[in-house]
Amino acid sequence: MKKKVLAVASNGGHLVQLLRLFPAFSEHDVTLVSTSEDGPDERYKSYYMVTDSNFDQKIKLLKTAADTFAVYLKVRPDIVISTGAAPGLFCILYARMFGKKAIWVDSIANTEKLSMAGRVALKFTKHCYTQWPAVSKESGPFYLGAVV
Amino acid sequence: MIFLTVGTQLPFDRLVECVDQLCGKYPDLSVFGQIGESKYQPKNFDYQTSLSIQEFNKRFCSAQLIISHAGMGSIITALSNNKPILMMPRETQFAEHRNDHQLGTAKNFSAKQGCFVFKSFAELELHYKNIQRGKAKTSQVSKYAPEQMITNLKQIIA
Numbered sequence: 454m455k456k457k458v459l460a461v462a463s464n465g466g467h468l469v470q471l472l473r474l475f476p477a478f479s480e481h482d483v484t485l486v487s488t489s490e491d492g493p494d495e496r497y498k499s500y501y502m503v504t505d506s507n508f509d510q511k512i513k514l515l516k517t518a519a520d521t522f523a524v525y526l527k528v529r530p531d532i533v534i535s536t537g538a539a540p541g542l543f544c545i546l547y548a549r550m551f552g553k554k555a556i557w558v559d560s561i562a563n564t565e566k567l568s569m570a571g572r573v574a575l576k577f578t579k580h581c582y583t584q585w586p587a588v589s590k591e592s593g594p595f596y597l598g599a600v601v
Numbered sequence: 602m603i604f605l606t607v608g609t610q611l612p613f614d615r616l617v618e619c620v621d622q623l624c625g626k627y628p629d630l631s632v633f634g635q636i637g638e639s640k641y642q643p644k645n646f647d648y649q650t651s652l653s654i655q656e657f658n659k660r661f662c663s664a665q666l667i668i669s670h671a672g673m674g675s676i677i678t679a680l681s682n683n684k685p686i687l688m689m690p691r692e693t694q695f696a697e698h699r700n701d702h703q704l705g706t707a708k709n710f711s712a713k714q715g716c717f718v719f720k721s722f723a724e725l726e727l728h729y730k731n732i733q734r735g736k737a738k739t740s741q742v743s744k745y746a747p748e749q750m751i752t753n754l755k756q757i758i759a
Contacts, residue, residue, distance in 0.1 A: 458758065464654075465609035466673030473746045475675070477754035491654055507610075509699065532758055556757060562673045564705035580757060585709075598750030601677050601742055 456481045459530035459548075460540040461521070463505055464489040467560060470536040473600040474558070485530050486540060487522065499528075503540050508569055516541050535574075536560060536600075542570040549577045556580040561599055563588065607633035608672040609651070612637040613697055616689045619667055621645050623729060626662040632668075655736055664670035666732060667723075670716070671703040671755045675708055681744055685715045687728050715739035 460482045462471035468487050475496070483493065484499040493499035503520035506513035521543040533548040534556040535541025541557070548555035557574035559567050561584040567575065570580040575593055582597040583589050589596040605620050607613040610739035617636050624645035626632050635657065652660065661667065661678055669675035671690040679686035690707040691697035707718040715737055720723040722726065745751065 456758065466675075466677070469674045469677050473744070474751065474754060476745050477751045478758055480697070481758065489654055493654055507699070533697070534754075555756075561674060561677075562702050562706045564702070568702075592629045593742040597753050598747060600750065601680060 454568055456531040457528060458483045459486060459499050459525065459533045459544055460484070461486040461533065461535040461544045463487065463538050463540055467541070468493065469592060470558070470560060470600045471534075474534070474536070478534065483530075485522075486524055488540065495526060501527075506539050508539065510522050512586070513526065514539060522547060535556070537554060544573050554580065555580075556582070558582050558597070558600075559584065559588075559594060561601065563586070567594055569588065595596040602664050603630065603632045603666045603668055604660050604732055605636070605646075605648075605668045606657070606670075606675055607635065607639070608674060610637075611691070611698060612639045613670050613689075613691060614639055614672060615642050615645050615695060615697070616668075617643055617648075617711050619689065619719075619725050622660070623725060627729075632687070633664075637662070666729075671707040671710070673706065675742045676706070676716065677742075680713065680715070680740050680742040681717075683739045683741065685732055685739055687717045687719060687725060687732075688757055689725070709750040713740050735747075 458478045464470040483498040484522050486501045488505035501524045504516040506517045521540050525547045534545045534552045536558045537560050545555040555578040561572040581594045583594040584599040586596045604690035617639050618641050621643040633741035635652050636648045667679045667684050667686040672687040693701050710716045711718045719727045
């Protein structure tokens with residue numbers, strides 16, 4: 454059955470990784486959310502830009518939280534998937550708040566431990582994955598493979 | 602043509618200075634840089650603070666060699682476009698990032714063909730000379746994640 458998938462990643466490495474997962478949700482109804490003004494390419498019919506921020510920028514984080522919430526309410530997805538960072542984490546939290554499935558794939562950059570956002574995501578969703586076997590634990594995060 | 606990129610988020614003066622030094626020493630080198638809000642202004646090559654995704658892709662694809670921070674965007678894009686990449690990890694001791702994850706990334710990806718790590722001008726020059734001598738084989742990486750991971754994710758989404 455076709456589902457509404459909200460795929461979220463900050464511009465740069467997070468987005469590059471998310472786009473590599475595209476075949477996993479391409480048959481669904483995908484909305485892409487990122488932080489660059491221009492969407493990555495024509496495969497993504499529905500694209501929203503949200504404010505970029507990191508965990509050191511408290512005011513900007515609030516703006517990111519508000520932007521992503523507005524997109525979430527507009528799309529009302531069945532599933533959220535994110536490869537990080539802040540905008541993705543907010544969408545994961547909203548999905549759980551509405552009782553929806555949320556998938557966090559921690560960036561392959563984190564070779565020794567989960568990212569800070571990943572550690573928060575782990576508390577809210579059982580679908581929290583690392584791309585390094587050494588980072589995985591029996592209680593999660595789980596290893597699902599790597600994007601490269 | 603060499604394309605230098607420091608990534609989308611943060612400046613990286615130490616890297617920009619190393620590349621400027623390389624250009625100074627090898628005047629025939631043609632470099633274009635995306636250098637962020639760098640305090641260090643390059644004297645020996647052309648640059649911009651940031652590029653649109655389209656412009657970035659164009660610069661990336663037309664380069665023979667990528668020099669970058671040890672960020673995943675740069676590394677994966679180099680691997681999937683079959684370009685050798687020289688990377689310098691950002692370090693918190695120089696206030697270049699919020700944590701030292703790029704040291705781990707650099708260590709793990711230096712095992713891949715076509716990925717080289719440097720932490721100083723001398724190391725950059727050494728890798729550059731090796732590549733000039735044709736010693737860099739690149740990895741063949743497809744456009745998408747391996748089939749197994751895609752299948753696993755499909756099952757979770759279904």
